[in-house]
Amino acid sequence: MPVLRQITSCQAPATTTLTRHTSARTLLWQGHVCHRHRHLLLQLTGASNLNSRATRPAPDPAPRCGTLHDHQPIDQAIESHARMWLQTPAEGTWAEQLTAAAALAVYTGDPQADALTEIARAAEDGPAARVLELLAQVETAAAVAARR
Ligand SMILES: [Zn+2]
Known part of the structure; x- marks a missing residue:
């Protein structure tokens, strides 16, 4: 069971989704943020830049900004x-x-x-x-x- 985290207090619907897997394709986490909080995806990954191909539009209906399903x-x-x-x-x-x-x-x-x-x-x-x-x-x- 993932732990449901909320990394912002933002009420906006998410526009961007980033999913992280292990090299063996095991799901580690999936995070959803709005445009304004997009930079938090960098902080989450611990990377200095984000490959924009790694992100996808948020699903419809959009989860709230800051929703993070943590399987780690x-x-x-x-x-x-x-x-x-x-x-x-x-x-x-x-x-x-x-x-x-x-x-x-x-x-x-x-x-x-x-x-x-x-x-x-x-x-x-x-x-x-x-x-x-x-x-x-x-x-x-x-x-x-x-x-x-
Ligand atoms: Zn937001």
Whole structure:
């Protein structure tokens, strides 16, 4: 089951869709954005430029801008959260990265600090799927806070 993420607070219908697969053609994620938020596809891929042939017009009816269906394993998913909003070191296991992110958020007084602390606790013994659901919720809040 993919995790449903919302990477913008934008209410516009998406106009562009980008799909990423592994080299073995396993679906990693599919994201939909409007024209104004098209640059976020670059951030999602971690690339410096986007091959425009890789994008397609959004399906009809268009999903809301910022809709992301994430099928990635948790370590890759956390990397993608880190590219979008999560401040975490790239070192360590995914649970260690989340613990470090929570500690940093508390230290800097980040508005997401309490939620990240809860996620770090869930990462200690919870299933990965639960951790990814919680991360998706905080990402949505972070997008609203950033007025993205
Ligand atoms: Zn948008």
